[in-house]
Amino acid sequence: MSDSAEKYFVQVRQLAVSYSSQGGNPVCALDGLSIEIRAGEIIGVLGESGCGKSTLASALLRLLPPNARCEAGSILVRGRDLLSLSESELRAIRGREISLIPQDPALALNPLMTVGSQVGEVLRAHLPLRAEQRRARVNELLREVGFAHPDEIYSAYPHQLSGGQRQRIVIAQAVACRPALLIADEPTSKLDSILRAEIVALMSQMRRQHGTAILVVSHDPALFPGFADRIAVIYAGRIVEIGSSAEILGRPLHPYTQALVRLSISTVMSTEMTTVTAEPGGKARLPAIEGESLDPTCMPVGCRFAPRCSERMEICSRRFPPEFLSETSRSVNCFKYGE
Amino acid sequence: MSIYLHKHSPHDQSAVASLLRVQGLCKNYRRGGLWQRQMPIAAVCSVAFEIPRGQTLALVGESGSGKSTLARCVTRLERPDSGQILIEGTDIAQLHSRELAPFRSRIQMVFQDAATAMNPRFSALQVIEEPLRIHATGEQVGSDRPNRREIVRSLMIEVGISPDWMHRPIGHFSGGQRQRLALARALALRPQLLVLDEALSGLDLSTQAQIANLLLDLQTSHCLTYLFISHDLALAARLADSIGVMSEGELVELGPTQQILSNPNHTATRTLLASAKSAAANLAAITGASA
Numbered sequence: 001m002s003d004s005a006e007k008y009f010v011q012v013r014q015l016a017v018s019y020s021s022q023g024g025n026p027v028c029a030l031d032g033l034s035i036e037i038r039a040g041e042i043i044g045v046l047g048e049s050g051c052g053k054s055t056l057a058s059a060l061l062r063l064l065p066p067n068a069r070c071e072a073g074s075i076l077v078r079g080r081d082l083l084s085l086s087e088s089e090l091r092a093i094r095g096r097e098i099s100l101i102p103q104d105p106a107l108a109l110n111p112l113m114t115v116g117s118q119v120g121e122v123l124r125a126h127l128p129l130r131a132e133q134r135r136a137r138v139n140e141l142l143r144e145v146g147f148a149h150p151d152e153i154y155s156a157y158p159h160q161l162s163g164g165q166r167q168r169i170v171i172a173q174a175v176a177c178r179p180a181l182l183i184a185d186e187p188t189s190k191l192d193s194i195l196r197a198e199i200v201a202l203m204s205q206m207r208r209q210h211g212t213a214i215l216v217v218s219h220d221p222a223l224f225p226g227f228a229d230r231i232a233v234i235y236a237g238r239i240v241e242i243g244s245s246a247e248i249l250g251r252p253l254h255p256y257t258q259a260l261v262r263l264s265i266s267t268v269m270s271t272e273m274t275t276v277t278a279e280p281g282g283k284a285r286l287p288a289i290e291g292e293s294l295d296p297t298c299m300p301v302g303c304r305f306a307p308r309c310s311e312r313m314e315i316c317s318r319r320f321p322p323e324f325l326s327e328t329s330r331s332v333n334c335f336k337y338g339e
Numbered sequence: 340m341s342i343y344l345h346k347h348s349p350h351d352q353s354a355v356a357s358l359l360r361v362q363g364l365c366k367n368y369r370r371g372g373l374w375q376r377q378m379p380i381a382a383v384c385s386v387a388f389e390i391p392r393g394q395t396l397a398l399v400g401e402s403g404s405g406k407s408t409l410a411r412c413v414t415r416l417e418r419p420d421s422g423q424i425l426i427e428g429t430d431i432a433q434l435h436s437r438e439l440a441p442f443r444s445r446i447q448m449v450f451q452d453a454a455t456a457m458n459p460r461f462s463a464l465q466v467i468e469e470p471l472r473i474h475a476t477g478e479q480v481g482s483d484r485p486n487r488r489e490i491v492r493s494l495m496i497e498v499g500i501s502p503d504w505m506h507r508p509i510g511h512f513s514g515g516q517r518q519r520l521a522l523a524r525a526l527a528l529r530p531q532l533l534v535l536d537e538a539l540s541g542l543d544l545s546t547q548a549q550i551a552n553l554l555l556d557l558q559t560s561h562c563l564t565y566l567f568i569s570h571d572l573a574l575a576a577r578l579a580d581s582i583g584v585m586s587e588g589e590l591v592e593l594g595p596t597q598q599i600l601s602n603p604n605h606t607a608t609r610t611l612l613a614s615a616k617s618a619a620a621n622l623a624a625i626t627g628a629s630a
Contacts, residue, residue: 194610194611219544221622222618268619
């Protein structure tokens with residue numbers, strides 16, 4: 001874990017981020033979180049609303065809102081700590097080395113500019129190209145994200161495109177300068193299942209063709225099969241489990257992960273009629289995880305999932321479970337697996 | 340415009356009368372500015388279905404298929420261009436707003452991100468009791484403050500929010516909690532029909548499941564009828580007795596849930612189902628779950 005700056009492209013170490021709230025206690029969004037991203041890998045970050053996953057995504061771009069403070073930790077990108085860079089140094093990195101695929105393309109695109117010129121803007125900010133070269137590159141990008149007639153799309157305005165097409169445009173913007181890392185914060189949560197599959201395929205294609213690493217933030221485990229290489233599970237500001245996609249989804253260890261995967265399976269299997277056995281006169285309920293995550297302004301001392309955990313033990317409320325290494329590169333923060 | 344209509348089998352067609360029956364519903368929008376010829380776009384074209392009391396019909400379809408426009412017509416947020424909307428036999432499609440007043444308490448709607456329509460500084464109490472303040476007058480239940488407070492208290496308990504938080508501003512609740520409060524508000528006037536327009540979309544998986552279960556419980560305890568609009572076929576399959584598939588403004592397939600899932604006819608249905616099944620298959624493959 002020490003001199004691995006070459007092996008890992010991005011290293012987040014003990015990152016702590018909190019938000020100040022008006023007249024209230026500060027909200028601790030990330031509490032000493034450490035994660036590494038390897039070059040060219042697709043890593044999923046799985047967790048519910050408020051767990052800190054979006055804060056992590058914003059922190060990696062140094063785009064946290066004004067009321068956020070990085071209390072501690074470092075974010076090393078190829079050895080440089082993002083937290084110590086100036087704004088102009090960061091501007092050179094955003095869009096060029098690290099890029100964002102926003103959750104809602106309708107909000108991210110300028111309604112008064114053609115989509116082609118908006119993709120061109122990204123190139124203009126970072127690459128010394130002449131106008132014709134830029135135009136050619138934009139057309140190439142539009143083709144890459146699946147538009148068969150780039151010239152027509154170039155001069156379209158965002159409102160003339162469908163939701164799925166707009167999502168492709170923001171992806172074109174994100175990959176325009178061939179960044180080493182793409183950050184996708186809930187890229188498919190607003191899309192229907194057909195579009196979701198298309199956008200996932202597009203992101204996989206980006207990784208295949210250009211070796212781009214992708215950090216995908218999502219609340220839904222069903223997004224990750226066949227897509228993410230590794231998955232990190234976050235609960236209340238801390239990682240509770242991390243491993244390969246197959247391990248996390250196939251043999252989840254942490255009770256929270258287990259409950260979430262069970263729920264995801266039950267939900268998506270609703271279309272397989274044979275699994276939905278209704279009680280007489282009723283419909284089958286979903287295996288929801290009872291309770292809600294804790295008030296972030298007052299976190300307890302022990303494991304944060306303990307109040308909702310059906311397997312909690314006495315030790316769980318006394319201290320936060322450290323990392324227990326179950327197998328190589330597979331760790332879980334749960335007292336079920338150690339003392 | 341043909342529709343694939345799956346017949347209900349004789350034994351599951353109960354004698355329950357329909358609460359909502361829609362016939363030949365059409366809604367066009369006009370496109371084009373001042374100097375262009377006005378081209379009508381058929382947002383909803385000749386849609387017909389019915390929902391028996393106490394049951395759920397899910398309307399599914401891709402974005403832009405007309406589901407939300409249809410929902411807005413049924414709740415009379417829009418006036419349809421033609422067709423009938425029968426609530427226990429009375430056609431409300433062309434009624435004027437004064438004539439519609441008594442129906443407003445019988446039909447309520449819950450939207451996606453309902454909280455964006457609420458003033459974040461209003462308290463939960465103020466938001467939930469507002470329909471009571473508007474509609475209940477004189478001798479009616481809910482016409483005075485202590486009475487309203489009691490009603491709000493029991494509604495909050497029903498939707499799973501502690502009534503101790505009655506005075507907390509809306510902005511201080513989480514997204515899932517706000518959807519629960521939106522449900523409480525929708526239930527304040529004891530409606531018969533709830534139109535849920537993507538009401539579970541944009542929620543976490545776990546929150547979505549909790550609220551889906553809540554909807555099932557409320558349906559049983561209050562004999563509620565639901566029109567559930569969603570782009571998520573899996574969720575619709577879980578909650579609905581029957582499913583209608585919308586495509587480009589038309590209802591192209593309609594029938595009991597089991598039949599739509601096992602025997603889809605129209606391309607739109609097949610595409611949606613294939614996509615849902617493919618997601619299920621991917622997850623099953625990696626988790627080892629069996630169908």
